[in-house]
Amino acid sequence: MEGRLAGTPGFDRAAAYVAERFAAHGLKPAGTQGYLQPVSFAVQRIQAERSSVTLVKDGVPTPLVLGEDLVLTARIAQPASLPEAPLVFVGYGLHMPEAGHDDFAGVDLRGKVAVVLSGGPSGVSASLRAHAARDRWESLQKAGAIGLITIQNPKQVEIPWARSKLRAGDPQMRLADPAMNPVKGEFFTAAMNPAQAGKLFSVSGRTLEDLLVLADAGKALPGFALNQSVKATVSRETTPATSPNVAAMLPGSDPVLSKEYVVLTAHLDGLGVGAPIDGDAINNGAMDNASGVASLIEQAAALKAGAPPKRSIIFLAVTAEEQGLLGSQYFAERPTVDKKAIVANVNMDMFMPSRPASNIIVMGEEESTLGPIARRAAASQGFAVMPDPAPNQLSFVRSDQYSFIRTGVPALAGRLAHPVGSPEAAADRQWRAERYHGPKDDLSQPFDLPTAVRFNAYMATLIREIADTPERPQWLPTSFFKRFATGK
Incomplete structure (x- = not known):
């Protein structure tokens, strides 16, 4: 499937396979075209060799x-040129x-142009930090900023720079509908x-190292001018693409509750074909997220x-x-x-069925019924x-459950986990450094199938009880995410 990049023939073949399996299990089509819900995108590619x-x-x-x-x-849609613009450090870039x-x-x-460091103050809930990080764009544009440069805290890096920079030339998508x-x-x-971010602070009178000490202690960061400017030329090309969600339905049996829906999601796309690593260019995405x-x-x-x-x-x-x-946002x-x-x-x-596990992280379990x-x-x-042992990685807003949360729907996401230390x-941290978002996320890695079977049984039990509970799920009064359901 050539890494299942959205908008490619490899993804379309994978989508056809999933639709065939849904049909084989007797599920009803729930797309707009049979099992498929096509989504339109704009695809942007940066040509680094012609940019500066x-x-x-x-x-x-x-x-x-x-x-x-x-x-x-x-x-994000890049401008062809950025006239010389002052740089300002705005801490974590969080409006809370x-x-x-x-x-x-x-x-x-x-x-x-704003410069921000990943993370957030430890005195604020991970949920609120995660939401504020996702909504940073609105805050930046409201404040009049024309650009953003992000710096990943070295202690929060999942993928080493040597690997992540190889993806800089990969095409990226946004929804075709500007709204x-x-x-x-x-x-x-x-x-x-x-490792090079100190250059942004070289004439500011402050050092990145001092800021990292504050960040690692979970403290607030100061905002200040960096006393230099940035200018850029960006060579980019934009093309249209279409890629479908695959949706199937198991109808409910209750005359009233059957008119309500529990949505179980998993993303089918991967990163496709990229720069070769050790001679392999296909980002297979076995754990992420064929599993x-x-x-x-x-x-x-x-x-x-x-029973239905x-x-x-x-x-x-x-x-x-x-x-x-994007696909879950559209749905x-x-x-x-x-x-x-x-x-x-x-x-x-x-969900990481790579080795025996006795723990599960359930993101969002403290937020709703x-x-x-x-x-x-x-x-x-x-x-x-x-x-969650790493709340600063903002996992709760980094996958598809967040699209439903933003529309007011209570949501959960779970994965297998192991005690800290x-x-x-x-081994999981090493996996992220060596295999995550790379060609080595393939079938040569360990899979513990008995643990996967237990996880599947957990999921089936969870979904069935949600579907059969008479009361509609609700956000808790103390949940930050309640605002999306109430509009406040």
């Missing part, structure tokens, strides 16, 4: 090396006034190599074979998750069923629920 980024201090230019110092990102934290307060960003994009118009965006789609198909078979659930269940293999949750905002009748979402993304159901389902299969947890 330069720092300017008192009229003296210092060219940056694309690939070594920074990369131009392609997901309800928590008494606003990195944009008192900072003049009009006509300037569905978080950034309005063109906006300069770049990611800075953490989740395989489990999705298994859930369809298991739930179809048992009371609510209807939609099995949704989404496209373009790797492009910014959540323009579903093929009554939008108000979607009561819950459970998402599977890279779905949490106790998830804990009961985990216990039924001998799993303990453990807290254990050899298994260290």
Whole structure:
């Protein structure tokens, strides 16, 4: 399937396979064209060899090396040129006034490029930090910024720069409908190599190292002018593409509850063919996320074979998750069923059945009435629920459940996990450094099938109880995400 990049023939072959499996299990089509819901995209590719980024201090230019110092990102519509614009450091770039934290307060960003460091203050919930990070674009544009340069905290890096820079030339997608994009118009965006990011602070009177000490302690960061400017030329090409979500339905049995829907999701797309690593250019995406789609198909078979659930269940293999949750955003905002009748979402993304596990992380379990159901389902299969050991990685907003959360739908996402400090947890970190988003995420790696079977049984138990519980799932009064359901 050539890595299943959204918009390619390889993805289309994978989508046809999933649709065939849904049909074989007797599920009803739930797309707009049979099992498919086509989604239109604009695809942007950056031509680094014809682009440039330069720092300017008192009229003296210092060219940056694309690939070594920074990369131009392609997901947001890039301007062809960025006139010389002052650089301003705005801490974590988080607007969270309800928590008494606003990195944009008192900072003049009009006509300037913001520089931000990943992470957030430890005194603020991970959910709120995650949401604010996803909504950073709106805050930046409201403040008048014309660009953003991000710096990953070295202690939060999942993929080493030597690997991540190889993807700089990969095409990136955005939804073709401008109304569905978080950034309005063109906006300069770049990611800075953490090892070279000190260049941005060289004449500011402050050092990145000092800021990292504060960040690693979970403290707030100051905002200040970096006393130099940046200018750029960006060579980019944009082409149209279409890629489908794959949707199937298991109708419910209850005369009333069957008109409501529980949506089970897993993203079908991967990163396709990229720069070769050790002679292999195909980013196979076995764990990320063929494993989740395989489990999705298994859930369809298991739930179809048992007693009909009371609510209807939609099995949704989404496209373009790797492009910014675009396929799930499209379905959540323009579903093929009554939008108000979607009561819950459970998402599977890279659930990591690589070795025996006795723990599960259930992201979002403390936010809604779905949490106790998830804990009961985990216990039924001998799993303990453990807290997310790396909240600064913002996992709860980095996969497709967040698209449903944004429309007010209570949601969960789960994966297998291991205690902090254990050899298994260290192996998972090594996996992210060596295999995640690369060719080595293939079938040569370990898969513990008995653990995968237990995870599938946990998922089937969870989905069935959500579908059969008379009460509609609700956000808890204390949940930050309740605002999406209430509009406040």
